[in-house]
Amino acid sequence: MTNNYIIEAENLTKKFGHFTAVDSISFSVKPGEIFGFLGANGAGKTTAMRMLCGLSIPSSGKATVAGFDVFKQTEQIKKNIGYMSQKFSLYDDLTVTENINFYGGIYGLSKSKLKEKTEYLIDLLKISDARNKLLVSLPLGWKQKLAFSVAIIHEPKIVFLDEPTGGVDPITRRQFWDMIYEASHNGVTVFVTTHYMDEAEYCNRVSMMVDGRIASLDTPDNLKKEYNADNMHEVFVKIARGK
């Protein structure tokens, strides 16, 4: 495998008993790319993402993430990635600074670095008034933005986002994507799943999973041309229904 790709998967497969959740998928992601990972519920997105995060050992195939093998080097993978999802974000019963300190701490940031990062984030998100408030009292949109910032606090090479904007209002959703763009601009690779099809358009490339396989993978523009569709929503519906 070459070093030009930050994620490379080849015939990656995961079986649970007789059920094949992920069926021999192959793809590669370039550094700094925003890679959209779409598919219907139960198409195998979560399973595939878990394997790439080093949380689940594949049944067969091979893959590297940030240069590390998903079979043998899962610990190194975990150090080099960030992860955020709609369901799991931050601790509601800790304050903003406590959350930042905790996550910075588990990734082994030094005290001075942690302090610097904390100030930077609070400034960036304009939440200095709320720094000592419990997270539970903050609006969902703020929490999600903070969660993203915390997910990349240790400056990982790749960040995995699992439906990061579910239920968020449209303005915050866009502010969230501004943050994704900035991270990508700074060289962080973004691997994202979403159910908002307009967000699929923001990705550099989009893959569509159907029944454990990657049915399509291309830039949003090319996909729209290929499926003769006006927007990604139509593309999604056409692919998921088998054209």
Place this chain on the structure above:
Amino acid sequence: MNSVIIENISKSYGDVLAVDDVSLTIEKGEIFGFIGPDGAGKTSLFRMLTTLLIPDKGNATVEGFDIVKDYKKIRSAVGYMPGRFSLYQDLTVEENLHFFAAVFGTTIQENYNLIKDIYVMLEPFKNRKAGKLSGGMKQKLALCCALIHKPKILFLDEPTTGVDPVSRNEFWDMLGNLRKEGITIVVSTPYMDEANKCDRIALMQKGKIMETDYLKNIISRFPRKLFAVKSDGMFVLLNELREYQFANSVFSFGDSLHYSDSRENVTKDNILEYLNTKNHGNISIEEIEPNIEDCFMDLMSK
């Protein structure tokens, strides 16, 4: 004829005002959508209308019954699908349906025609435990259970949240069929694009209703001209448009940016002129009709 009348209803939990002085009416037989993000107060409002919560202020009627005094009558007249998947995971599809039918004093056979279209999709899995169904299937089963007693009005709290676009489309098709049966359908959703599946919508944010109307009326009230702008460097374009002195709002929308201007008589040439001073290739600017999300964001920033 009104199915739901809400007058100045408020509800708070401690210091948090979840529903703030909401008034509106829902007509019989329409699909009415409450659209707004999480925390807008949709669930609290639904729980008041389904008699699960008592409002702090104001009053409301459902099918002519008061939501506080006549709660028992409302409970046998409505079908309710709460936000979370709320069926028994350890019972099979068929058992769940039988149970809810019996609870409402009816049988599956009696109202089969109402759920037939949905149930045929579930039938192959009828002996599977509900906990083992996929997201879209669970949602269909929950709808069947809410429909089994042939309610006059159906409250569906975020039925499509977390469901993929294809299943969402199917779900809305089912609701369209139910509407033909004369059932009033009240839905809440955080997905703005589902607004066009409803007859009328209410846009909710922070406990307040920002607008209630037909989608096209809300769109026609958008106060400014709106342009879709594209270029080769979208991220740079976004920042540069935001720095433009006449910019009112700039938001990404799929593959383009939606730009609204603070001047009344702005033309696309004005904007092009500005962008030409910057370094952009392949600039395209087009005046467009706003969509629901544009309206929502505009109302939000008021």
Place this chain on the structure above:
Amino acid sequence: MKRFFAFVVKEFKHILRDYRTLLILFGMPIAQILLFGFAITNEIKDAKIAILDFSKDNVTQEISNKILSSGYFLLYKNLNSIKDIEPAFKEGIIKEVIIFEQDFSKNLSKSNLANVQIIADASDPNLANMLIGYTSSIILDYQKDLSSGKSLPPLINTDIKMLYNPNLKSVFMFVPGLMAVILLLVSAMMTSISIAKEKELGTMEILLVSPLNPLQIIVGKVIPYFFIALINYIIVIVLAKFVFLVPINGSFALLVLESILFLITSLSLGILISTISNNQQTALMISLSALMLPTIILSGYIFPIENMPLPLQIISNVLPAKWFIIIVRGIMLKGVSFSYIVVETLVLVGMTLFFILLSVKKFKIRLE
């Protein structure tokens, strides 16, 4: 009625499909009673004893030798006065003291009557019981040897005294407490958890927005656990009676009726707990900390109430299990009739009514 029936059927399905909980529900009572029954040692070897011999004649010497050569006992020390007894026990090594009165041999030959006293440490009641049994039978044996061929047999009067646990609690005494704990656990804890589960899963929302009324929901929840608790109860009684030979001296019908009363008390407690807990975890914690622990420690199940400090004795009065244990011990062991346990029964009835009233008042027909 059809609604209600459907509800009960659904409840049974939940219970029967949860194999793990079911296993615990039925396995636990059996395990507990077997533990209590068998864990208590029933074999004695080399138990250390002390002898206080005021007579020191050849008869007492013979009896002592006979006892010590039996293989069951070892002489730890000889005592010289009554006041040595207490410190000897306090050392914690000896289990029994044998005291021969003055002029033992003389009394026996003169008046054909001599006295020997056996004092045992009954803090391990079963052991004490057995030691005393063994000792007395050895003495009796000796007496038989003496009396062979005599017209007027000499009589050695054995006076037995139990220290530290005068009532001699044993496996017999544990059974009533065990019944209380099992009934409480199955009915109160499981009912509260199962109602809390509906709240946690969100299904309570749908049930509330349905024509089922709260009473139907509550009674529907309670019925399956009523039957499970009853089955458990029968298992315990059968094991107690036929494996451990615990007597049921009083009326069996009365015992069952009183147990059903306590079952209802426990169920109403379970409902009360469920009205104040919103998820299974809270229900479990409240059941364990507010019901199970006090019941095990304070109800007289393991530790005798009369030996507790006064404040704890007073607190123990609010535990339904305390009253139930008194009732069951009365019926099973003492064979008393209803007239002796009227007060206790009335206390349980009162508590039940109180819990039911309180839960009906607290049960929400809405979500808050």
